[in-house]
Amino acid sequence: MSTPLAHEDGILLVIGIGSQKDRDSRPYREYLLSAAARRFTLWLFDSDEPTWQKEYVVGATALNCYDPDAVVQAAKALAEEHRIIGMFCPDEGTLLSAAHVTEALGVPGMSVDTVLGCRDKKLSRARLTQAGVRQPQFATVRSAEEALEAAERLEYPVVLKPRTLGSSLGVVKVSGPGEMADAFAVTTAAVYPGVHVPDDYIIEQYLDGPEVSIDGAVFEGEYTPMFVGRKQLGGEPYFVETGHYVSGNDPLLADAGIIGMLQEAHAALGITHGTTHTEVKLTSRGPVIVEVNGRLGGDLIPYLGKLATGIDPGLVAVDVVTGRHPVIEPTHSKTLGIRFLGPSEDLRVKEITFGDPGASDGILQMTAAVPPGAELHTPPGDFVARYAFVVAEGQDEAECGERLDRAESLVRLDYEPLGQQP
Template sequence: MSKRALILLEGTRSNGLLYVKAAQRLGLTPITLSADPARYDYLAAERLEAIRVDTDNLDALIRECSRLGTDYDIAGITGFSDDESVYATAGKICQYFNLPGPEPASIDRCCDKFTQHQLLREGGVPIPAYRLAKNATDVESSAAEIGLPVIVKPAVGSGSMGVRLCRNADELAEHTSYLLGGRHIWLSSPRILVEAYAQGPYYGADIMGNEVIAISGGKFGPPPHFVWSEFSCPAALTDVEQERIADISQSCLRALGLGWGPTGIEFRWTQGGPVVIEVNPRLGGATGPQLVQLAYGIDLITQHIKLVIGDECNLRRRHSHTAAVRFLVADRDGNLDRIAGGSRAAEVSGVAEVKFYQEPVARVVRRGDYRDCIGHVIASSPSLAQTEEILHRAVDLIDISITPFAAQAEQNAASAQPRSVLHSRDEEIRPKIEAEPDCA
């Protein structure tokens, strides 16, 4: 009998290994198809099968899956990546092989934020005012029509890359120049979305199929960028407020033709109520699935794989706790000399995971997006207050030392001088891991 295989297109730093482990627990052999398998260090570390193939080439992917089908019983195909077009590609391959999967056209519509906004507005979903811009003149006129401050971001993209709050004309011109001046890497032809700044607390809804599984609350570091500082599940909402978000979530699914598999919806609760910032036709990245599992006992990754292979999934809550993550974010550029204390932090009762993304000697260059995070700590307990106290104690045990590039250059110059003029410089910093004020 052939082994049952789960084909995974590309991967991610945050939950790629979680998908692999979940597939193995279900008796499946995970096989990754990637344009560059070396990008995902867990593949080599776990000695997993990975095949290099152009994942932008649908025909090449179909040929590779057909070849694998001679040695394996392909139980299902799915994908995840920083490039959301991978989800649509996975849907197309599923259709070709008559396997369960999302509707590719719906995924494609979601990946273009302008098209998504158009459909949401037509469906009566509350969203911020917005305009599409293709050049600097368009951006300037769009901001003038909407009124500052505005959010300026690529129409296609993820992970807050290229997203910035522009509070005045100078910030608007500076960020427009960044996006259109060759420094931003575009995933498609340059098109910019200019949105009204929806001020208020941030919430995120995790959905599987048509069911809202969890609503979480999040906070970012200081503006003008949107870098996570913390996230907690469930969010501190009343039953009425949860119902309101759940109802709007259903409207989003109808407007965009979604309803199979995972969806993540981002909200801001403004003075006028909740407005939808973005709908992502995939499982949330970062630590979202882990928080849901700790809070409710629902393994969204395993349940997603069950859908992919045609099995019945179980979304019943097994308990009700509070889970939260605190992200470690460097507050300056420089050389990461030390990041330590993870073992001590992990020993704190209630800590579920301590993870560092970087190792010493790495260069830290902040970009104002998810890549600025250099680690995280996850904890859970019966209450939010207790969980936050656990996080505080754990994070306080972590030591991070970053030497700014200028200081490093001075050290290098000093080391070339006679010993009598050597100077010692050991500047330690601690990341801003206390709750930053919400950027609203």
């Protein structure tokens, strides 16, 4: 696919906008791509030919976006024909390839070392600890036996997790020695497309308190928060994310201690230009950084932030990687919530239908996340299996939760348990 450029001032290269682990990427990514298209002329690199993305781009190249060499070669070829002014990548699996392109073309953005420092929890822990940023005590282990020894030093409960995965994939709470073997098997089985998982795994202290996420932007080394997400989790021992609340007036946005900690963490990781998604535990002993991700958050958290504040995360993201000072100024303050509906057993989807909300105020969206025929598994078979999600607005989290309950009651899943013939 090749179309004449709409502008003469160059193009923004977008990498991996459609990569969403066999899900329809449009509900999760279109708000970012449409924002970028309002600002720049776009060219897309993705692993498949574009479908819904066509209306936003002037050209596209289908290639293996998990192969940094292939992506860099294609980017250099494109740069011979058009001036590339920046590069935007919102997907964890293709983030390392994108960093190689950033370095090869000399545009602002995440370097290879920075992406690896964010992704690899062993490196992150070392760099943040050296910088004096609060971290849980941890060790790396290669066997369940080593994990048992480390857990005795760290004291139960502990958390096992892969070094390089996000979205709580393979993350397991271990409350005692008898749970270690099964937990280690779950952690070592976790994978994500395009992400290398080393054969040593993180074991760390379990942190008490609620977990929040903070999406922010870094421009010329200065960190600015945009949105705070209040994470909702499923039952232990897994850390399945079942939903989030985002409020435009969240007090953490003005918490000098937390913002200072985030500035120090981003500096320690070498982030000078980019958007990030940082997870923080609000423990009884103070805030502790769980991890810093070198891209905007998933689960539509930035989209909720846009609705809650008026700040457009897509525009902010493309501005900071093209040398433009981002505008991060809220225009209003609302409270939004999203809830993900997952399977209660391993199943094959037959049909997803939605009731009419009628005059129910505050229900903004009810959306299917998978097509008929999709197979969904409960943890530990899959940590992000969802058949639908609902979005609602309220005066506060309590009212928002009530409206999410109402929306969830209107979703009907027709399915058959796996093991039966379709």
